[in-house]
Amino acid sequence: MDKSGEAYWKATLGLLTKILAVWFLVSFGAGILFADMLNGIHLGGYPLGFWFAHQGSMYIFVALIFIYAKKMGEIDRKFDVHEE
Amino acid sequence: MDLQTTIYLVVGASFALYIGIALWARAGSTSEFYVAGGGVGPRVNGMATAADWMSAASFISMAGLISNMGYGGGLFLMGWTGGYVLLALLLAPYLRKFGKFTVPQFIGDRFYSKSASTVAVVCLLTASLTYVIGQMTGVGVAFSRFLGVSSETGIYVGMGIVFVYAVLGGMKGITYTQVAQYVVLIFAYTVPAIFISLHLTGNPIPQLGLGSNLVGQDISLLQKLDTIVVELGFGEYTTTTAGSTLNMFVYTLSLMIGTAGLPHVIMRFFTVPTVAAARSSAGWALVFIAILYTTAPAVAGMAKYNLLSTVNTAVATNGDLYAPESSLEVSKQPDWMARWAKTGLLKFEDKNGDGRIQYYNDKTKSEEAKAKAEAAGWKGNELTVNPDIIVLANPEIALLPNWVIALVAAGGLAAALSTAAGLLLAISSAISHDLVKGVFNPNISEKGELMAGKIAMAVSIFVAGYLGLNPPGFAAGTVALAFGIAASSLFPAIMMGIFSKKMNKEGAIAGMLAGLLITLFYVFAHKGIFFIKGTEFLDLIGGPNPFFGITPEAFGAVGALFNFIVAFVVDKFTKEPPEHIQHLVESVRTPRGSKAVDGAH
Numbered sequence: 001m002d003k004s005g006e007a008y009w010k011a012t013l014g015l016l017t018k019i020l021a022v023w024f025l026v027s028f029g030a031g032i033l034f035a036d037m038l039n040g041i042h043l044g045g046y047p048l049g050f051w052f053a054h055q056g057s058m059y060i061f062v063a064l065i066f067i068y069a070k071k072m073g074e075i076d077r078k079f080d081v082h083e084e
Numbered sequence: 085m086d087l088q089t090t091i092y093l094v095v096g097a098s099f100a101l102y103i104g105i106a107l108w109a110r111a112g113s114t115s116e117f118y119v120a121g122g123g124v125g126p127r128v129n130g131m132a133t134a135a136d137w138m139s140a141a142s143f144i145s146m147a148g149l150i151s152n153m154g155y156g157g158g159l160f161l162m163g164w165t166g167g168y169v170l171l172a173l174l175l176a177p178y179l180r181k182f183g184k185f186t187v188p189q190f191i192g193d194r195f196y197s198k199s200a201s202t203v204a205v206v207c208l209l210t211a212s213l214t215y216v217i218g219q220m221t222g223v224g225v226a227f228s229r230f231l232g233v234s235s236e237t238g239i240y241v242g243m244g245i246v247f248v249y250a251v252l253g254g255m256k257g258i259t260y261t262q263v264a265q266y267v268v269l270i271f272a273y274t275v276p277a278i279f280i281s282l283h284l285t286g287n288p289i290p291q292l293g294l295g296s297n298l299v300g301q302d303i304s305l306l307q308k309l310d311t312i313v314v315e316l317g318f319g320e321y322t323t324t325t326a327g328s329t330l331n332m333f334v335y336t337l338s339l340m341i342g343t344a345g346l347p348h349v350i351m352r353f354f355t356v357p358t359v360a361a362a363r364s365s366a367g368w369a370l371v372f373i374a375i376l377y378t379t380a381p382a383v384a385g386m387a388k389y390n391l392l393s394t395v396n397t398a399v400a401t402n403g404d405l406y407a408p409e410s411s412l413e414v415s416k417q418p419d420w421m422a423r424w425a426k427t428g429l430l431k432f433e434d435k436n437g438d439g440r441i442q443y444y445n446d447k448t449k450s451e452e453a454k455a456k457a458e459a460a461g462w463k464g465n466e467l468t469v470n471p472d473i474i475v476l477a478n479p480e481i482a483l484l485p486n487w488v489i490a491l492v493a494a495g496g497l498a499a500a501l502s503t504a505a506g507l508l509l510a511i512s513s514a515i516s517h518d519l520v521k522g523v524f525n526p527n528i529s530e531k532g533e534l535m536a537g538k539i540a541m542a543v544s545i546f547v548a549g550y551l552g553l554n555p556p557g558f559a560a561g562t563v564a565l566a567f568g569i570a571a572s573s574l575f576p577a578i579m580m581g582i583f584s585k586k587m588n589k590e591g592a593i594a595g596m597l598a599g600l601l602i603t604l605f606y607v608f609a610h611k612g613i614f615f616i617k618g619t620e621f622l623d624l625i626g627g628p629n630p631f632f633g634i635t636p637e638a639f640g641a642v643g644a645l646f647n648f649i650v651a652f653v654v655d656k657f658t659k660e661p662p663e664h665i666q667h668l669v670e671s672v673r674t675p676r677g678s679k680a681v682d683g684a685h
Contacts, residue, residue: 009673016173023169027162032333035155039323044295045304050322053158054150054381055291058165058374065172065367072177072363081674083358 008079015075019068027057087486091230094490095497098268099245102261102501106249109257114534114683117254118185118513122680124259124355130368132259133352135266135498136506137164137343137369138376139215140222141563143269143499148471150384154319156326157384163336165370165377167343172366175344175575176353178582178672180362185354185683187347187510187574188518194581194672195589196665198523203596205514207573208347212507212514213551215346215566216544219504220552223497229427229476230493236553242501243549250505251541255355258505265498270375272495276479276488277379280386283482290382301402309389315405316392317448317457321385328633335638342567342640345575348503348510359675387474390481394418395443395467406460411440420480429470436463443467508548512540517683533683564637565607572599572643580651585669587651590658595651603643610636 030038035049043051076082085093111117124132142164150157182190188208192201220239227238249257274290281293285305297304309321318324326332343349352369353362393399398410414434424430432441438461446465448454476496479488516537521528528536573596580587580595610628613619622628629635634642671677 005670005674012673019169019173023166027166027336028333031158031162032329032336036323044292045297045306046295047306047322050155050158050306051295053155054161054294055378057162058378061165061169062367062370062374064169065370066364068173069360069363069367073360076360076675081676083360083675083678 004079008075008081011075011079012072015068015071019064023061023064026052026060031057085486087489088232090486091490091493094487095231095494098264098494098498101264102245103248105260105264106252106257109249109253109260111252111254111256111534114185114517114530114537115681116256117534117537118354118509118517118683119351119681120254120256120259120355122355123357126356126361126365127368128259128263129352129356129361129365130370131266131372132262132355133349133365133369134372134376135262135269135502136258136352137349137373137503138269138499139503140219140226140496140500142376142380143273144222144226144472144475144496147380147383147387148474150381151388151474152471153326154313154321154324156324156332157381159326159332159336159339161377161381163339164343165373166336167340168366168370168373170340170344170575171349171353172363172370174579174582175350176366177359177362177675179350179578180353180356180681181359181675181678182672183354183679183681185681186513186517187350187578188514189522189683191574191577191581191592192518192522194665194668195577195587195592196662197589197593200577200589200593200596201518201522203593204574204577205518207569207596207600208514209511211346211566211569211574212348212510213548214569215348215563216504216507216511216548217551218563219500219507220548222500223504224552225472226493226496226500230489230496239549239552242497242504243545246501246505246508247542247545250508250545251538254537254541255351255509258502258509259352259355261505262502265502266372268491268498269495269502270372272491272498273376273383273475274379275491276482276484277383277386279484279488280390280478280482281382284386284389290386291378294382294385305389306385309385309392312392312396312399312405313388314450315453315456316396316443317445317450317453321388327635327638330632331629331634331638334634334641338571338638338640338642338644339567341575341644342571345570345573345578346566347514347570347574348506350578351510351513352506354681357680359678383478384474387478387481391469392443394421394481395441406456406462408438408440408460411438411442413440415439417441418481420477423480424473424477429473429476431468433466435466436461441466504548508541508544511544512537515540515544521683568603568607568637568640568643569600571640572603572647573597576644576647576651580648582669582672585666586655586660588655588658588661591651591653591655594654595647598650599643599647602646603639606631606639606643607636 031053038049039047041048188201188204191204223242224235224238228235249261277290281290282288285293285296286299287293287296356362356365395412398405442462520536577596609621609625
């Protein structure tokens with residue numbers, strides 16, 4: 001793979017890492033591992049940890065995919081590998 | 085108009101719609117049959133994916149499971165949606181760039197081996213066939229409960245409908261009927277939820293209602309629910325986990341990886357025109373899925389509250405739950421209880437002979453609840469409720485009009501039929517494209533392959549129907565197996581094919597087999613070899629859940645880990661993949677040059 005190809009793949013992996021970090025934090029982190037701790041805080045009538053497990057993580061997943069799609073489009077254009 | 089007629093009209097109209105679409109969207113080429121011609125827009129594909137994905141289990145059973153499990157049920161919600169993030173980031177766009185018809189074809193080409201693709205076909209067939217049994221029985225169940233016909237008749241009718249649009253239209257017919265089915269099922273799911281939320285909390289949006297105060301009370305719905313269930317000896321609703329925290333963690337991860345690795349879902353992303361469209365389409369799919377999935381926990385919590393306040397009148401009045409007059413008198417039970425009791429989904433037994441229904445946890449560990457129940461003269465829990473009722477009887481519990489009940493019937497059928505069709509397409513294309521064209525008769529003409537595809541589809545429908553009519557006695561446990569196989573064999577193989585240039589065929593094949601076998605071993609140890617009763621071998625592995633307390637349903641992620649480790653170890657000791665394969669991986673990684681999906685081997 002040439003130089004620019006390598007840089008493109010590195011940029012892609014960087015973006016994937018960031019998005020997956022958030023994906024992990026909201027579901028496995030806030031929704032499971034730290035749920036008990038977060039339940040002390042309330043969001044309306046929802047204990048926060050419960051909210052992440054039953055609602056919040058799903059909203060954030062949706063946002064994550066669209067952010068990924070948008071940022072990937074930018075990376076594609078930057079390295080001139082986008083589709084016509 | 086009476087209820088039965090209304091249901092027949094609504095369900096009949098939905099079927100007429102599906103058949104109308106089938107006649108309009110007939111497939112004339114293999115490209116139309118396998119990938120709907122490759123020109124489906126990201127939103128339309130997202131909607132079809134949502135219907136493809138949301139099965140009878142999502143529609144009928146999930147809310148009920150969450151209702152029983154409380155907080156721990158969140159593993160289904162996070163697991164079955166979080167998988168789409170993995171799918172969007174790690175698989176879908178790259179497989180779309182690869183640009184071929186099927187998942188085994190990618191594995192076969194990338195690992196330059198017919199054996200690799202055949203192993204993938206075996207994994208795909210096992211996962212999809214076990215999954216489709218559940219859909220067929222779901223069709224039968226929905227028919228028998230709502231239309232008053234036998235479940236056999238229901239399965240025959242369901243087979244007939246799927247036959248018309250799947251055989252005639254292939255992926256093209258399935259795509260557009262799935263869009264219609266999504267619309268039907270999402271209305272069916274959200275309309276009762278909105279009414280119930282409005283009634284209980286005054287907020288018409290169920291997602292907000294669950295976090296609101298009860299109408300006329302100064303306490304939030306969830307807090308009230310927690311107090312009542314704890315007093316009745318159950319675990320607290322908002323904190324009870326599914327097994328240990330570790331088990332819940334691994335279970336969630338297994339469902340996510342399994343979701344991303346299910347071939348019938350991955351295939352849907354071959355129908356969009358570009359790589360960029362594949363990325364955004366995954367987002368749209370999750371939007372449409374999340375509309376149902378964020379409503380489900382609200383339905384679960386509210387239905388639980390409704391059920392408790394129906395059975396125990398002190399719930400609404402804040403009185404003493406254990407007072408004799410609080411429990412519902414049998415003679416005063418609402419119509420829906422009597423009606424569902426006939427189906428056996430709701431069972432009542434007056435153990436202490438007081439003519440009232442006591443509903444509590446008689447196996448509670450709470451000394452307080454135990455003492456109260458004893459003092460009140462309760463002789464055991466008297467009401468058992470099948471989780472499926474939570475969604476099916478919801479409109480009746482909330483006293484909604486007949487057309488809403490009819491809508492729920494049509495919605496349950498739409499959910500089961502759309503998923504069955506997607507699975508059948510995955511099965512038939514693996515047979516006609518990967519086996520017939522890929523292995524047995526590579527020189528088959530396009531016309532011949534299209535015919536082979538249609539025949540494979542017809543045969544698959546009959547096999548699925550047969551299995552639905554004669555469920556092998558293990559149907560309930562098999563959906564977990566489908567996820568386990570997808571997670572432990574297919575997902576890691578595809579991912580390594582994209583993210584590791586150096587992964588070779590020896591590593592990939594060894595990994596897939598290792599992941600598949602260890603998962604089967606662990607599941608069979610608990611549930612019997614091929615689910616045959618009496619062949620469990622738990623003693624051999626040291627009792628139930630020997631691997632850090634992980635349940636067999638949650639084991640897929642462990643199988644996937646095993647797959648990765650074996651693959652990398654074998655890869656170290658065998659020779660590198662040839663140069664052209666490394667170039668193939670490079671080209672899969674960049675969107676430029678994407679072309680319409682085709683089937684050339």
